[in-house]
Amino acid sequence: MIKKKNFIDNLIFFIFILALCLNCLFITFYLNKWTTIYYLYFSVLFLFFVVSFYFKFIVKDIDKKINYLTVFFSLICSLILVEFILVKSNNLVFFEKYILSKKFNIKYDFRSKLQVIRDGKNLYPSMHIISDKYVYSDISDKQLIPLSGLSYSNTVLCNENGFWAKYKSDRYGFRNPDSIWEEDEIEYLIVGDSYAHGACVKDKNTFRNNLERLSGKNVINLGIGGNGPLMTLGTMIEYGFLKNTNKIIWIFNISDLSDITPELNNKILIKYLDEENFSQNLKNKGPEIDQLYNDIISDYFKKDNNFFKFFKIRELTNIVFDILISSKKKNKPLINDYMFNNFKKAASKIIYMSKLNNSELYVVYIPIHWEYSRKPPSYKKYRDKTLTFFKSKNIKVIDLHKEKWSKDKNLFDNYAFGKNLHFTPRANDEISEIIFKKTNF
Helix, strand or coil: CHHHHHHHHHHHHHHHHHHHHHHHHHHHHHHHHCCHHHHHHHHHHHHHHHHHHHHHHCCCCHHHHHHHHHHHHHHHHHHHHHHHHHHHCCCCHHHHHHHHHHHHCCCCCCCCHHHHHHHCCCEEECCCCCCCHHHHHHHCCCCCCCCCCCCCCEEECCCCCCCCCEEECCCCCCCCCHHHHHCCEEEEEEEECHHHHCCCCCHHHCHHHHHHHHHCCCEEECCCCCCCHHHHHHHHHHHHCCCEEEEEEEEECCCHHHHHHHHHCCCCHHHHHHCCCCCCCHHHCHHHHHHHHHHHHHHHHHHHCCHHHHHHCHHHHHHHHHHHHHHHHCCCCCCCHHHHHHHHHHHHHHHHHHHHCCCEEEEEECCCCHHHHCCCHHHHHHHHHHHHHHHHCCCEEEEHHHHCHHHCCCHHHHEHHHCCCCECHHHHHHHHHHHHHHCCC
């Protein structure tokens, strides 16, 4: 009985010391860059520290101590099991995709992006330096902020239509054939976020390829998924006027207004807005950009191959945070005047630069799924204010809600499986035809 009591006491003491050491490590290494998730981890560890202290030094009843250990290890095992299931099922997305594949009777590639990369040869993930969580934590203290992807890489983009969209990036890391940079005259320059990037469609269905086919002229695409107005401005400054460009197509949607908030918090990106002649000279820093991305990718794959990743319960934590954040934001406007006013500053600079370089700017307003499914009041309010702003600047606006969505029998057919964020290949093709007609007649 004494040996059993000693073993129980020692085990509780071990948990006590472990929790204490981990708390000290968090304070030592993460004090200056804590995020909400670090506060959560610290709080849980501190709770174990206090409870273990109580059962080790205050509680004398051996049965109570055993009950504490039973609860402790049951909780830990349950959390790890749930995390294992979430990781292996790709955060339960697999089941949703399976149902969609049966409903629409299509062959669906159920693999995750990491599985596709591992199954292929010399494949790399598409990355956005701000919005990708595993990237942002690594570059927050860097002096270089890339505005493109890896150069000359076979890039895996996304899967919303049942297949994984892939492309070969150009010398600067954008979705173009590299030979386009040898041309002197460019008819269309496309900028914007994932819609401009060609999210989840094959090369032949992107706006870039369609406009090149329809016009018979040269087209460059500088769109990157996740870009907001400030990164779009930075992209134009760094790469947009390396060639003589006749028409600039800014693929824009209302969520771009909220995307500007994290961009404004970046010490380098804000300089594009505040400083008149600021540039990172990115066109001449290709090797540095590629090295930064290769380091991030290598580190990410090492972490993914680490068995102990399950003990971090990262997927489960992300789900909890998503639920908490969604509940907090439920009754709050998704867009506010702060976002809109800063958007106007960035947009005004984009307009000024377009005129300075004798390029005609067209804004293509992309209606996103949420405008029709969730109908948050702030979307319609700021959509109208944004379109009014562009028109007040004498910028030609191609409003796809007016030109296409309002005329479609079922507007949700434009979105992949009628519910995803991005478009079907057919919708992309039809939008391209509208852009071509509106910019030529």
